[in-house]
Amino acid sequence: MNLAFVEGLIGVDGVTALWTLAKIVGITVPIILSVAYLTYFERKVIGYMQVRIGPNRVGYKGLLQPFADVLKLLAKEIIIPSGSNKFLFILAPVLSIMPALAAWAVIPFTPDLVLAKADAGLLYVMAITSMGVYGVIVAGWASNSKYAFIGGLRSAAQIVSYEIAMGFALVCVLMMSGSLNLSTIVTEQSTAWGLLGWNLIPLFPMFLVYFIAGVAETNRAPFDVAEGESEIVAGFHVEYSGTAFAVFFLAEYANMILVAALASLMFLGGWLSPLPSALADSIGAPWLAASGLPWLLLKIAFLLFCFLWFRATFPRYRYDQIMRLGWKVFIPLTIVWLVLIGGLMQFSWWPW
Amino acid sequence: MDFRAVTFYFFAAIMVFAALRVITARNPVHSALFLVLAFFTAAGLWMLLEAEFLAIALVLVYVGAVMVLFLFVVMMLDINLDRLREGYWDYLVPALIVAGVMIAEMALVLGGRYFDLEGMPQPAPHAADYSNTRELGRLIYTEYVYPFEIAAVILTVAIVAAIALTLRRRKDTKYIDPAQQMKVRRKDRVRMVSMPLEKPSDD
Numbered sequence: 001m002n003l004a005f006v007e008g009l010i011g012v013d014g015v016t017a018l019w020t021l022a023k024i025v026g027i028t029v030p031i032i033l034s035v036a037y038l039t040y041f042e043r044k045v046i047g048y049m050q051v052r053i054g055p056n057r058v059g060y061k062g063l064l065q066p067f068a069d070v071l072k073l074l075a076k077e078i079i080i081p082s083g084s085n086k087f088l089f090i091l092a093p094v095l096s097i098m099p100a101l102a103a104w105a106v107i108p109f110t111p112d113l114v115l116a117k118a119d120a121g122l123l124y125v126m127a128i129t130s131m132g133v134y135g136v137i138v139a140g141w142a143s144n145s146k147y148a149f150i151g152g153l154r155s156a157a158q159i160v161s162y163e164i165a166m167g168f169a170l171v172c173v174l175m176m177s178g179s180l181n182l183s184t185i186v187t188e189q190s191t192a193w194g195l196l197g198w199n200l201i202p203l204f205p206m207f208l209v210y211f212i213a214g215v216a217e218t219n220r221a222p223f224d225v226a227e228g229e230s231e232i233v234a235g236f237h238v239e240y241s242g243t244a245f246a247v248f249f250l251a252e253y254a255n256m257i258l259v260a261a262l263a264s265l266m267f268l269g270g271w272l273s274p275l276p277s278a279l280a281d282s283i284g285a286p287w288l289a290a291s292g293l294p295w296l297l298l299k300i301a302f303l304l305f306c307f308l309w310f311r312a313t314f315p316r317y318r319y320d321q322i323m324r325l326g327w328k329v330f331i332p333l334t335i336v337w338l339v340l341i342g343g344l345m346q347f348s349w350w351p352w
Numbered sequence: 353m354d355f356r357a358v359t360f361y362f363f364a365a366i367m368v369f370a371a372l373r374v375i376t377a378r379n380p381v382h383s384a385l386f387l388v389l390a391f392f393t394a395a396g397l398w399m400l401l402e403a404e405f406l407a408i409a410l411v412l413v414y415v416g417a418v419m420v421l422f423l424f425v426v427m428m429l430d431i432n433l434d435r436l437r438e439g440y441w442d443y444l445v446p447a448l449i450v451a452g453v454m455i456a457e458m459a460l461v462l463g464g465r466y467f468d469l470e471g472m473p474q475p476a477p478h479a480a481d482y483s484n485t486r487e488l489g490r491l492i493y494t495e496y497v498y499p500f501e502i503a504a505v506i507l508t509v510a511i512v513a514a515i516a517l518t519l520r521r522r523k524d525t526k527y528i529d530p531a532q533q534m535k536v537r538r539k540d541r542v543r544m545v546s547m548p549l550e551k552p553s554d555d
Contacts, residue, residue, distance in 0.1 A: 109552055119404075119483050119485065120404055122410055122485075123405070123409075123412065126412055126416075127409075127411040127412040127415075128411075130415070131411070133416075133420055134388070135421070137420065137427070138385070141381060149427070153424060153428070156423070156424050163416065163417065180485060335418055
């Protein structure tokens with residue numbers, strides 16, 4: 001069946017719609033699979049860091065464990081607490097997964113492999129991810145539980161605080177590349193010097209701010225006061241079970257992958273190779289300097305490993321210390337760096 | 353009716369419904385959430401008008417930050433709905449007057465000879481590579497730089513004023529300066545004492 005026949009059947013617009021739908025499925029399904037194996041990876045990594053083995057019963061070396069978990073959660077009953085707001089209680093997980101997946105629409109994987117080459121891509125990502133907090137707040141409020149409510153409020157305050165520092169860090173990136181288009185941001189980092197051309201070098205403090213703010217935005221340890229098990233049981237999703245809980249879980253991990261992907265694109269040169277082309281040629285392997293999807297995936301995987309590493313290493317921040325770090329350390333630091341970058345660009349003391 | 357018109361009416365219907373629910377919902381949290389829906393739909397409408405920067409800024413600022421804080425406050429308040437609802441008939445007359453004035457003003461603007469549909473032809477759609485964001489940035493930082501800076505200064509003063517008004521220094525908090533915490537070394541806290549394992553006998 002060729003394309004012309006389909007076009008005759010449903011029209012050109014229909015083909016465009018179907019093709020876009022196919023592309024959306026082509027992005028979402030790998031993300032959901034990555035989420036499944038990220039949970040496996042997390043349990044294995046933290047297991048080995050704590051001198052344990054981690055899951056090793058289901059499938060070869062526990063490789064089928066994520067599917068066993070998903071099946072278990074799907075088979076469980078969704079309990080709706082008495083006195084809760086039923087509609088909002090069901091809506092909350094949807095509100096939290098929607099932005100986590102919708103943001104991928106503008107993420108480029110290679111120069112051509114992108115769903116929407118939006119000119120305001122970076123702004124779109126910021127706007128969409130800032131909506132993720134509603135899932136947490138609404139879940140906390142609709143559960144009719146004090147623990148869930150405290151978790152929701154903590155999370156709201158934390159996400160709003162860190163979004164400012166995150167936004168300023170992104171402004172630095174956009175000053176460096178002069179574009180809000182994520183593909184352009186990556187191509188602007190492309191030089192013959194490989195790693196030295198990345199935004200990581202001039203914006204190193206901004207990379208740290210962005211990544212730490214990303215950990216805080218996704219409510220991951222050591223910033224997981226929203227669910228802090230030892231304080232408020234499980235925070236905003238304490239009343240959720242079965243599929244509704246699984247959706248929250250999915251959203252958290254999809255957000256982690258998103259933050260890692262954005263950090264790789266904006267600071268680590270996306271699909272560009274870290275090796276200078278001259279060096280790759282001299283060791284007789286010019287393919288090492290070629291850009292491509294594997295480099296991006298490697299960078300994302302490394303940043304995700306850092307997420308897990310932080311979780312296994314650091315104790316949870318106290319709430320007032322989180323606020324201090326966000327408002328009194330990160331925001332002044334980003335503003336100083338913003339002025340510094342602006343000055344360097346204005347007076348052309350810019351080596352890049 | 354083309355796709356654009358269908359989208360417009362779809363968004364407009366949702367927005368009118370959400371806006372009505374903002375003022376009719378019994379639960380203030382529901383009202384706030386419907387306001388979020390109204391903002392989001394308004395952003396969609398702006399997107400249709402090729403104002404993508406404004407649309408995204410609306411979602412980023414109002415949906416992503418302002419309404420989160422608003423919801424935060426509304427959820428924590430224990431609002432007595434019956435007290436809020438009493439006095440409906442007392443406020444009805446002034447409210448009707450205000451509404452009537454607003455309708456009259458809108459009718460004047462929209463129905464006037466200079467503001468009819470013929471006076472405002474549909475602007476030509478821009479090419480796909482036209483960047484709304486870039487044009488806005490250029491205007492704000494060249495032509496309107498002074499109004500923009502003045503607005504920024506006023507907002508900064510407002511922030512400083514709000515913080516100054518609510519700032520109170522409590523003497524009884526057990527606040528620890530993180531810098532001092534970091535400076536602590538082992539010798540400041542631990543004193544190693546060398547003691548004999550057994551008490552020497554007295555004789």
